[in-house]
Amino acid sequence: MSAVIEKPAQTPNAGRHVIDEQSFTHAAGLSTGPVSVEPYRSPAFFELERERVFKRAWLCIGRVEQLPQENAYFVKDLEIWKASVLVTRGKNNKIRAFHNVCSHRGNLVVNQTCGVAERLVCRYHNWQYRNDGELIGVPDQKHFFDLDKKTCGLTPISCEVWEGFIFLNHQSKPEVSLAEFLGPFGTRYAGIPYFNLDETIVIQADFKANWKLIADAFAEPYHVPSLHPATLAPGFAHPEQNRYARPLSAMAHGIHRHFSAYGNPDYVPAPTSKVEQLVYVQDTGGVLGGDDSGNAAALTAHPAINPTKDRSWSADVTWIFPNFNIDYSTGGFWTHEFWPVAHNRTQWTLKIYIPKTMSIRHRLQLEHYACRWAEVVLEDVTNCERIQRGLESGAKDTMILQDAEMLIRHSLHVLDKWVKADHVADALS
Amino acid sequence: MTAASSSLPPGFEELEGFVSYWVLDSNDQRRAARSTAEMDDIQRFYDAIVARAEQAIVHCEQFTLGQMPPASERLFKLLLAMNHAAIAVEMHGEPRAFDSTWPSAVRITQGPWPHGGRI
Numbered sequence: 186m187s188a189v190i191e192k193p194a195q196t197p198n199a200g201r202h203v204i205d206e207q208s209f210t211h212a213a214g215l216s217t218g219p220v221s222v223e224p225y226r227s228p229a230f231f232e233l234e235r236e237r238v239f240k241r242a243w244l245c246i247g248r249v250e251q252l253p254q255e256n257a258y259f260v261k262d263l264e265i266w267k268a269s270v271l272v273t274r275g276k277n278n279k280i281r282a283f284h285n286v287c288s289h290r291g292n293l294v295v296n297q298t299c300g301v302a303e304r305l306v307c308r309y310h311n312w313q314y315r316n317d318g319e320l321i322g323v324p325d326q327k328h329f330f331d332l333d334k335k336t337c338g339l340t341p342i343s344c345e346v347w348e349g350f351i352f353l354n355h356q357s358k359p360e361v362s363l364a365e366f367l368g369p370f371g372t373r374y375a376g377i378p379y380f381n382l383d384e385t386i387v388i389q390a391d392f393k394a395n396w397k398l399i400a401d402a403f404a405e406p407y408h409v410p411s412l413h414p415a416t417l418a419p420g421f422a423h424p425e426q427n428r429y430a431r432p433l434s435a436m437a438h439g440i441h442r443h444f445s446a447y448g449n450p451d452y453v454p455a456p457t458s459k460v461e462q463l464v465y466v467q468d469t470g471g472v473l474g475g476d477d478s479g480n481a482a483a484l485t486a487h488p489a490i491n492p493t494k495d496r497s498w499s500a501d502v503t504w505i506f507p508n509f510n511i512d513y514s515t516g517g518f519w520t521h522e523f524w525p526v527a528h529n530r531t532q533w534t535l536k537i538y539i540p541k542t543m544s545i546r547h548r549l550q551l552e553h554y555a556c557r558w559a560e561v562v563l564e565d566v567t568n569c570e571r572i573q574r575g576l577e578s579g580a581k582d583t584m585i586l587q588d589a590e591m592l593i594r595h596s597l598h599v600l601d602k603w604v605k606a607d608h609v610a611d612a613l614s
Numbered sequence: 615m616t617a618a619s620s621s622l623p624p625g626f627e628e629l630e631g632f633v634s635y636w637v638l639d640s641n642d643q644r645r646a647a648r649s650t651a652e653m654d655d656i657q658r659f660y661d662a663i664v665a666r667a668e669q670a671i672v673h674c675e676q677f678t679l680g681q682m683p684p685a686s687e688r689l690f691k692l693l694l695a696m697n698h699a700a701i702a703v704e705m706h707g708e709p710r711a712f713d714s715t716w717p718s719a720v721r722i723t724q725g726p727w728p729h730g731g732r733i
């Protein structure tokens with residue numbers, strides 16, 4: 186089964202718009218033909234994704250701030266691994282991850298989503314573990330047979346941190362390190378200042394569509410004027426200069442990718458939008474900028490951000506293969522986790538990092554920001570469920586992608602490689 | 615309604631009729647209230663609160679965030695709900711996005727502090 190239809194590029198018909206050498210798709214070395222929609226609707230392909238992609242790739246599951254002090258922990262359910270994962274910050278601030286499964290008879294050890302504890306107790310028979318995974322207490326131990334506590338710790342999961350982001354790998358001995366996995370992306374995007382880490386707005390949805398449909402929705406701005414006419418289009422398109430919100434740049438970085446979004450530099454709230462005028466600090470360069478705390482200058486000076494240094498820049502969307510986005514704007518950053526549950530079900534978490542509320546007016550702005558975001562994602566989620574029905578009907582076997590949709594093409598191209606490659610090294614090349 | 619029976623600070627009695635529907639504890643509840651309301655009701659609330667918004671903000675600014683007396687906190691929550699009414703009035707011209715489904719899978723599971731809520 187293939188995610189990409191291997192077909193030579195079609196010769197453009199005379200009179201049709203020919204994409205010039207500025208083409209993001211050509212620059213990324215991708216073909217230009219239609220692509221198969223099978224990866225979005227096939228249960229068999231979904232199982233391949235589970236085994237060959239999600240159980241071999243490094244997956245981002247959170248940030249170090251979720252473990253704010255020594256002995257902090259959090260638990261995360263990863264449906265795609267059918268696993269409950271425990272992440273701890275132990276002595277000397279070492280961050281570790283384990284399967285949250287008791288060595289005695291397999292109960293889940295920790296049932297709180299987060300907390301602070303040096304010792305973790307499984308409540309079935311009170312076996313006790315230290316947060317470095319060691320089994321340290323077994324009630325009525327003398328009635329066990331040759332029990333060696335040293336071999337009965339929690340099962341570790343490979344865990345590495347990049348720029349404050351925590352990544353896990355399902356392979357007990359990962360074929361590649363996180364640095365190798367991130368490749369050119371990891372070096373290019375190193376050293377970016379992360380600010381407004383005090384608080385998060387979290388928006389979540391559990392809905393009936395393939396995980397790639399929602400990832401795709403955030404990978405192209407072509408749909409902004411049509412699907413988000415009121416919530417986004419005024420800030421991210423321009424009736425004369427950029428009607429279709431064409432990206433300022435779009436590039437592949439190894440198996441990862443980014444696009445830079447246009448922002449309408451002339452945007453001001455309409456005179457009739459009294460509340461938007463009242464609550465917004467209009468110095469953020471984009472309607473999704475929650476705040477400008479002066480860190481913006483360091484962000485925009487970083488060579489990876491807005492690489493063409495276009496004045497009409499609003500945000501960079503980066504897509505770390507397979508299912509994670511980090512998006513940067515002058516107002517701060519936000520992340521998307523797209524977690525597959527079934528071929529037609531996804532759990533998605535959007536975390537928007539915001540500064541601590543400073544004043545009444547600032548709080549009103551943050552409320553407006555959160556509800557604008559929720560409205561945008563309502564538009565996207567509703568739409569994804571419709572696409573899923575459209576694709577599952579079998580009416581179409583392929584979809585047609587334009588140049589601004591390059592990231593989707595690249596995603597399917599990389600996915601296809603991973604599904605076919607017997608070794609991760611081959612999938613990275 | 616007399617000032618004495620109002621649950622809002624003195625001077626804001628005319629907004630009393632909106633308290634029972636629009637004073638809510640979390641971002642997600644305010645969003646649900648707007649998404650399921652009739653457009654006429656959203657517009658009436660919007661017109662009333664926008665007309666008093668500046669004075670209400672100045673009133674709330676007397677207090678430390680998160681530590682307002684109950685009457686002022688209710689007024690503040692009306693101001694928070696004003697943002698949601700604005701999504702309907704200023705963006706869509708209807709209670710929620712064109713063609714969107716409700717109830718929706720989308721939830722704001724954590725809103726900004728204070729009164730953002732956590733699910």
Ligand code: FES
Pocket residue numbers: 287288289290291292307308309310311312
């Ligand atoms: S299963 Fe954990 S103590 Fe028995």
Ligand SMILES: [Fe+2]
Pocket residue numbers: 402403408412413561565
């Ligand atoms: Fe969208």
